[in-house]
Amino acid sequence: MSGSRYRQALSQTTNALFGKRMIIAKSQKDLEKMRAVGELIAEVREALRAMVAPGVTTVELNARAEKMMRDAGSIPTFIGYKPRGMVPFPYAICASANDAIVHGFSNATPLKEGDIISLDMACTLEGFVGDTAITVPVGAVSDEAAQLIRVTEECLELGIAECWPNKRVGDIGWAIQQHAEKYGYGIVRDYTGHGIGRSMHEAPQIPNYGRQGTREKIRAGYCFAIEPMLNLGTAETRTLDDKWTVVTADGMLSAHAEHTIAVTPEGPEILTLTREQKRGRGDVRSESVAA
Numbered sequence: 039m040s041g042s043r044y045r046q047a048l049s050q051t052t053n054a055l056f057g058k059r060m061i062i063a064k065s066q067k068d069l070e071k072m073r074a075v076g077e078l079i080a081e082v083r084e085a086l087r088a089m090v091a092p093g094v095t096t097v098e099l100n101a102r103a104e105k106m107m108r109d110a111g112s113i114p115t116f117i118g119y120k121p122r123g124m125v126p127f128p129y130a131i132c133a134s135a136n137d138a139i140v141h142g143f144s145n146a147t148p149l150k151e152g153d154i155i156s157l158d159m160a161c162t163l164e165g166f167v168g169d170t171a172i173t174v175p176v177g178a179v180s181d182e183a184a185q186l187i188r189v190t191e192e193c194l195e196l197g198i199a200e201c202w203p204n205k206r207v208g209d210i211g212w213a214i215q216q217h218a219e220k221y222g223y224g225i226v227r228d229y230t231g232h233g234i235g236r237s238m239h240e241a242p243q244i245p246n247y248g249r250q251g252t253r254e255k256i257r258a259g260y261c262f263a264i265e266p267m268l269n270l271g272t273a274e275t276r277t278l279d280d281k282w283t284v285v286t287a288d289g290m291l292s293a294h295a296e297h298t299i300a301v302t303p304e305g306p307e308i309l310t311l312t313r314e315q316k317r318g319r320g321d322v323r324s325e326s327v328a329a
C-alpha cells in the first residue's frame with residue numbers, strides 16, 4: 039500500500055516536533071523476519087496472479103489472499119488500517135482495476151478480457167510487514183496496456199537498483215522518473231513508496247520522481263517499499279466516494295508494481311520474492327532460514 043504525500047507530510051510535521059521520524063535500520067535478526075514475511079507475501083501475490091482470468095471477481099481474490107495469510111499465521115495488514123481522518127480499510131488486498139491507481143475495494147464484478155488489475159497486499163508476521171503489488175493483464179490486453187505494465191515493472195527494477203549504501207533516496211525517484219518519462223507516462227505524485235518494518239509506513243517517503251544526490255542518505259539495514267504508479271495519461275488523481283479508491287483524473291489506465299527490499303552492504307535484496315523466484319534470479323543468499 040502506498041503512502042499519501044499529504045498524510046505523510048502531516049505526520050512528518052508532527053513527528054518532527056517529537057523527533058520520531060527517524061529511518062529505522064534493521065538488525066540481522068529483524069532482517070531474517072523481514073525475509074520470512076517477504077517470502078510469505080510473495081507466495082500470496084503469485085497465487086493471486088495465477089488466479090486472474092476473465093470471470094474471476096476481486097472478492098474471490100481477496101478471500102484467497104486473506105485465507106493464505108491467516109493459514110500461515112500472519113495478519114492481513116490492510117484490514118482495519120486507518121490513517122488519521124480515514125475510515126478503516128476493509129479488505130486484505132487493494133484491488134484497483136483499469137483507471138484505478140491504488141487502494142481499490144474488492145467487489146463482485148467479474149474481471150473481463152482486456153482489463154488490467156492492480157493487486158496490492160501486505161501481511162504482518164512476527165511483528166514485521168511485507169508489502170508488494172503487481173498489475174496483471176486479464177486475458178489478452180491492448181498493446182498500450184501491456185507496455186504500461188512492462189514499463190512500470192522496469193521502473194520498479196531500476197528504482198531498486200539504486201538502493202545501495204551511500205546513495206540517496208532522490209536517486210530512486212530519479213531512476214524511475216527518467217525511464218517513465220521516455221514513454222510520456224504520468225508519474226503519480228500524490229502517493230509514494232515508503233520505509234517499512236514493524237510498521238507498514240515508516241520514514242522515509244520514497245517519491246517516484248526526484249533528483250540524483252538529493253534527500254536522505256541510504257544506509258545498510260534500511261528496508262523500503264518501492265512502488266511506481268504510472269498512468270497512460272495525466273498524473274492527476276481523484277478519490278472516489280468510498281474515501282479510499284484512487285483513480286486517474288482522466289479515466290485512463292494506471293499500473294502499479296511494488297517490492298519490499300532491504301539495503302545490504304552488497305546492494306539491494308528483494309525480500310518479496312518467492313523462493314522459486316530467488317533461485318530463478320540466482321539470489322539464494324537471501325532465502326529465509328525461517329519457514
Ligand code: MG
Nearest residue numbers: 039040169263
Ligand atoms: Mg506500499
